[in-house]
Amino acid sequence: MMDWLPGNFSDFWSTYSTLVFSVGVHALLALSIWLTLSCGLLSLANAAFMGIGAYVSALLTLHLEWSFGTVLLAGGIAPAVVALIIGAPVLRLSGVYLAMATLAFGEVVRITVLNLEITGGPEGLNGIPLATEGWHIALLLALTVYGLARLRRSKVGRAFEAIKEDEVAARLMGVDVDRYKLLAFVLGGFIAGIAGALNAHFTFFISPREYGFENAVDILTMAVLGGTSGLVGPMLGASILTLLPELLRSLHDFRSLVNGAILVLVVLFLPKGIWEPRRIRNWLNRNKGKPA
Amino acid sequence: MLEQQLLNALTLGSVYALFALGFTLVFGVLAVINLSHGAVFMVGSYAALALVTRLEAPLWAAMLGAMLVSGTLGLLVDMLILKPLRARNAPHLIPMIATIGVGIMLTSTAQGLFGAEILRFPDGILPAGEFVVGDVHVRALEIAIVAIAFVLMAVLFAVLKRTQLGRALRAIAESPKAAWLLGINVERLFHITSFAAAALGGIAGVLIGLNFNAITPQMGQPILHKGIAAIILGGMGDIRGALFGGLFLGFAEVISKAYLSSQMGDAVAFGLLFLILLVRPSGLFGRKLERKA
Structure with missing residues (x-):
């Protein structure tokens, strides 16, 4: 597919395609948590939803040999259904308690996968056919961004925003808070599941280790690092946190030190994340105002 | 057999409880879920190991040193990071x-300084005695661990219940603003709490390091999960609850490992946790949540 490109690009692509794919998948995950955050929900279940998507899709490919398109769809629908089932009781909780409940749910999913026979236990699933191509990820990411951008401007998006700002006030204004929260939760699960399905079909191998607490926290970190005021922030955060460890390879054991330090510094000095349109606009205007 | 397991469970549970106490103290007073508590726990055990191997300190001095190191770390985190965040x-x-x-x-x-491999305390450092009661083998080490954990917890309870400092801390847990209006130096107490909580986490790290005689940079992660589970189980910010939650998790882990599969135990613990959150979000000991309105 890439042979019309100059040689050094093919070299680059064969070395780094997995990395580029990861950036795309992480961007999808960051957007999935952005969606729940935009409704004021701090849910840490996204890594588990990703895992459900990954396992369901991989098992369908391996055992039933469904086509890749249907597999992707199933990978999104499975966690969405789970989200629908646990959503009603879980979403009564708020703030830290919701975070903890979704965390506990994530652990239950991880440990269940670890112990089931069909999921391969701790060794995970091996030999998943490579089916994901660059354009699949690009297309799905573009569709997600387009869909979320439309959603933000719609009645639903405004309801999310009202709930995020003040749940009680939103309820009093006649917003059906519970239904919108459930919608955000289920949609977030759907996107995370698709990301998981895409991921499973280019990494060749999945194991329960990839869907635990650390991964849930990583996803949250990407969104917060980039900034949650819009759609650009989460994707930017995902790119930075995926590429940074590669760039810092020479630091060996100390490389995640920089990762952690950046996280702390951003939280301390850029409260709204790296991508904050207003700050960037102000900064540009200030430079414009100066005489040359 | 069961008695042996119960002893193991008590040892593990008392250290979990110690860890969870520091965790819940920070949440109760500072209203922060401190996810670095697991790493502070790990730092504590490395600090003790370094004191024992490099400075040839006796074990009790290494324990005190580890508490000091991890406590200082907690204090620094509060002063350099949490304080500016509170201010804004x-x-x-x-x-x-x-x-x-x-x-x-x-x-x-820690990984950069000490490497990723498992480190162990040198021979002759651990109390080696062992005696047999009935058919239970009791290691002196286990007795020491349980004793240290319970003494420290008793001290903490006494401070919180009986002293002026404890009253001030409970006032802050109720409402930092009201406490401040009453003339309590809230910032100073935040610092003290951060120090004490991290010191408890650090000594818990030493005790776990001694119990399994294995120290790795990643050892803080599983106990952080246990800590989270323990304080949810007992009610977040609740001191008695953390004690109960920690002990309960220790027992759940050991008993289910012995009688179920080695991994399913964690699933039972977290599944239970999930259910408790749904039925009683404020935990078994916690008070009813206030509604924001």
């Missing part, structure tokens, strides 16, 4: 993410 009134999610960053930094530093 950041939403509760933000300090939590900052402490994730701290945890990553500490783990990475």
